[in-house]
Amino acid sequence: MQARVAPSPDDIAGRTLRGDQRALARLLSALEDGEAWAGTALRLLRNGVFRDSLEQAEKGDAQVVGITGPPGSGKSTLVDKLIGAYRARGERVGVLAVDPSSPFSGGAILGDRIRMQGRAGVDEGVFIRSLASRGRLGGLSRASAQCARALEAAGYGIVIVETVGIGQSEVDIVRLADSVVLVSMPGSGDEIQTIKAGVMEIGDIFAVNKADREGADRAVREIRSMLETAAELAAGRVPEAGPDTLIGHRAFARALARERSAVSERMELPPVLKTVAETGDGVPELVASLDAHWTRLKASGELDERRRRGAIAEARALLSGRVMEELETLEGGLEDALAGEIVRGEREAAEAAELLFESIRKGGGK
Amino acid sequence: MERKIRVLVAKPGLDGHDRGAKVVARAMRDEGMEVIYTGLRQTPEQIVQAAVQEDVDVIALSILSGAHRHLFPRVMELLAARGADDVLVVAGGVIPEDDIPFLKEKGIAAVFGPGTPTKVTIDFIKAKLEGR
Numbered sequence: 107m108q109a110r111v112a113p114s115p116d117d118i119a120g121r122t123l124r125g126d127q128r129a130l131a132r133l134l135s136a137l138e139d140g141e142a143w144a145g146t147a148l149r150l151l152r153n154g155v156f157r158d159s160l161e162q163a164e165k166g167d168a169q170v171v172g173i174t175g176p177p178g179s180g181k182s183t184l185v186d187k188l189i190g191a192y193r194a195r196g197e198r199v200g201v202l203a204v205d206p207s208s209p210f211s212g213g214a215i216l217g218d219r220i221r222m223q224g225r226a227g228v229d230e231g232v233f234i235r236s237l238a239s240r241g242r243l244g245g246l247s248r249a250s251a252q253c254a255r256a257l258e259a260a261g262y263g264i265v266i267v268e269t270v271g272i273g274q275s276e277v278d279i280v281r282l283a284d285s286v287v288l289v290s291m292p293g294s295g296d297e298i299q300t301i302k303a304g305v306m307e308i309g310d311i312f313a314v315n316k317a318d319r320e321g322a323d324r325a326v327r328e329i330r331s332m333l334e335t336a337a338e339l340a341a342g343r344v345p346e347a348g349p350d351t352l353i354g355h356r357a358f359a360r361a362l363a364r365e366r367s368a369v370s371e372r373m374e375l376p377p378v379l380k381t382v383a384e385t386g387d388g389v390p391e392l393v394a395s396l397d398a399h400w401t402r403l404k405a406s407g408e409l410d411e412r413r414r415r416g417a418i419a420e421a422r423a424l425l426s427g428r429v430m431e432e433l434e435t436l437e438g439g440l441e442d443a444l445a446g447e448i449v450r451g452e453r454e455a456a457e458a459a460e461l462l463f464e465s466i467r468k469g470g471g472k
Numbered sequence: 473m474e475r476k477i478r479v480l481v482a483k484p485g486l487d488g489h490d491r492g493a494k495v496v497a498r499a500m501r502d503e504g505m506e507v508i509y510t511g512l513r514q515t516p517e518q519i520v521q522a523a524v525q526e527d528v529d530v531i532a533l534s535i536l537s538g539a540h541r542h543l544f545p546r547v548m549e550l551l552a553a554r555g556a557d558d559v560l561v562v563a564g565g566v567i568p569e570d571d572i573p574f575l576k577e578k579g580i581a582a583v584f585g586p587g588t589p590t591k592v593t594i595d596f597i598k599a600k601l602e603g604r
């Protein structure tokens with residue numbers, strides 16, 4: 107389908123600030139589609155040109171909460187309960203829910219909204235938007251970060267971003283969210299899973315969901331133990347009895363775990379909470395942990411640091427997308443020729459990449 | 473970049489059968505559309521709220537309960553009230569032939585009864601959105 111007629115960025119920004127959800131929705135689409143006017147509209151929205159009242163002047167300081175974890179761990183249901191908790195204290199809540207696009211048809215079924223109906227109904231204080239990943243592999247869509255900033259500027263004081271169901275390495279959320287909640291569930295692997303690199307490193311808060319199921323306490327212990335070991339190593343200490351917890355003499359491991367949770371409190375390690383999203387158990391504690399994290403981020407200056415890192419990462423990701431687009435404009439045939447050479451063994455893929463890079467640098471594109 | 477067609481597949485009213493809606497949603501996905509599926513028992517208010525926030529091009533309503541004469545016009549009214557009456561609205565499910573002129577008059581672009589090949593529905597949507 108063709109791009110729609112571009113509206114005026116001023117108009118969209120102004121209407122969004124006046125609470126017009128249709129204008130905001132349109133802006134989010136245009137950001138995702140990479141339409142040129144959308145960047146301008148977002149900048150206008152954020153830099154306050156249209157902020158003509160005190161209420162509007164206070165917009166734009168939202169806590170961006172990332173919710174990530176494997177498929178089926180209960181992320182959407184947990185988000186529904188979080189929306190309820192934040193609404194109960196008067197926060198306006200924006201939600202971005204990302205689901206995967208088909209690598210074959212490019213289509214997608216976006217179904218996170220089903221589980222958020224409890225709150226989404228017709229509450230004007232909640233704005234939920236489903237996004238398709240559209241080929242991005244890090245758990246988010248290309249413009250998720252821009253969409254989150256649009257929601258923030260539109261006056262949603264809490265912006266929740268739910269990633270696609272992730273495996274072990276989709277960590278883009280850490281560049282976008284101020285506070286990352288890693289949702290897991292009991293019985294999803296032995297302790298060695300918790301010391302692998304990747305997603306286990308990005309949680310600011312760990313939620314063991316479906317905690318009414320068997321094995322929840324063990325899951326909590328294992329995550330805590332992983333966090334403590336990581337903290338001790340970071341502090342340059344050799345974790346005592348580290349290997350034993352891996353081998354797992356049960357009584358000893360339990361005693362150690364008790365001792366360690368005391369250590370954990372002293373060291374201010376990421377909280378590990380038990381939740382049952384279905385019933386809402388543990389949700390107040392999760393909200394309290396998110397509040398505490400937010401307060402700490404702002405007081406320590408880490409918030410600014412995080413957002414700067416995120417901004418650079420985002421710009422780099424957009425740049426790499428731009429380079430790929432540039433590749434599309436290269437003289438037809440070059441890639442084809444190179445492909446043949448690689449298959450025949452006349453050139454290595456790495457050498458072909460160098461050649462393509464040189465072509466782009468020389469402005470080989472039209 | 474080519475813009476994706478975004479569709480809200482919605483089940484208004486109280487019947488609890490969404491197999492048809494899911495089949496259509498899946499067929500649309502395979503045609504490269506982004507389909508927001510909102511589940512059973514949606515009120516017209518919820519449907520329109522979702523359509524606005526999701527910025528969809530199309531709403532596909534599926535109904536088996538017989539309440540279409542009441543619920544569909546309500547959806548159209550609410551869309552108009554939100555300035556979203558440019559959204560294409562189509563319907564499917566069990567809808568008597570006699571009711572179709574009434575629904576069309578209310579702004580439903582097409583009604584696809586049981587047994588309609590998904591391709592017919594999808595082609596209709598694509599043709600309608602062409603040149604928008």
